[in-house]
Amino acid sequence: MDFHAKGIEIGTAGIEILEEGVSDPLFKGLPKMFKAHVCHSQTVTRLPDHAVRIAKNFFEPNHAFRIGQSAWGIQFHPEFDDKIMAAYVENVETSIKESGLNFSETLDKIEPTPIPVKILEGFGKLAI
Numbered sequence: 001m002d003f004h005a006k007g008i009e010i011g012t013a014g015i016e017i018l019e020e021g022v023s024d025p026l027f028k029g030l031p032k033m034f035k036a037h038v039c040h041s042q043t044v045t046r047l048p049d050h051a052v053r054i055a056k057n058f059f060e061p062n063h064a065f066r067i068g069q070s071a072w073g074i075q076f077h078p079e080f081d082d083k084i085m086a087a088y089v090e091n092v093e094t095s096i097k098e099s100g101l102n103f104s105e106t107l108d109k110i111e112p113t114p115i116p117v118k119i120l121e122g123f124g125k126l127a128i
Helices: 082-091 093-098 103-108 116-127
Strands: 009-017 033-040 051-056 064-067 071-074
Touching: 009 082, 009 103, 033 082, 033 116, 082 093, 082 103, 093 103
Parallel strands: none
Antiparallel strands: 009 033, 009 051, 051 064, 064 071
């Protein structure tokens, strides 16, 4: 882990499931491209040994990965809905502006993200 060289990623972002993620128990059956809420300034600089990269986007090469059959790392926030994401963005307005991002544009581009919640539902089924 380290601070991301590109700064912060915040708001609603596109996520791409990689070929290795198509058959993953949490990502199986999801569209190859979907939107998710993100808010992070750090990144996994090197995946752990034996980790399988599952999802990425233009900003973050390691948005999701799996180690073994029952441990996942996910950088985006499937637990956030659009209202939570908007409240978070409003709460960190100063930080967004200081980072050089456009606060109004970040807030305006927040949209519902129905796909990531399916990852949480899938995790619940696997855990029970």
